[in-house]
Amino acid sequence: MSKFEIFTDKSGKYRFRLKAKNGEIIATGQGYSTKAGCMNGIESVRKNAMDADIVEIETPSVEE
Template sequence: MAKFEVYQDAKSEYRFRLKASNGQSILASEGYSAKAGCLNGIESVRKNSQDDSRFERKKSSNGKHYFNLKASNGQVIGTSEMYESSSGMENGIASVKTNAPNATIDSI
């Protein structure tokens, strides 16, 4: 089953990553100063992941594909890993759409 992992980084900021049932990380958040903000970010992912227009498809300077998931206010909620192809990126978006709404939340 897919899950959101909530953790603190080296700067003591709270972050989450959405992992698919196979353990692959499919979306990672920005840092939050409080755990409550991080949990709100997860709820925003659940809601906004169901709207394809919230996914910003991008290409990095080295030619790899990735996407940002944005809230209705345009703020980036999460960023994907880098993909070799646009089809891999689209599979990642499909995975977020499928997994985010019912993923459990684990604190590590």
């Protein structure tokens, strides 16, 4: 099962990372000043990821 981990960075900000079943980090959150803010960030990702569309952005080729 994938999981969210909450941790504090070197500056004391709360951050989260989302780990896949194999332990690979697949997403990270910004720094939050409070743990409650970090939890809100996690809930936002959980809620909005279900409705997210996949969009492919093509990089234009550079002609020489």
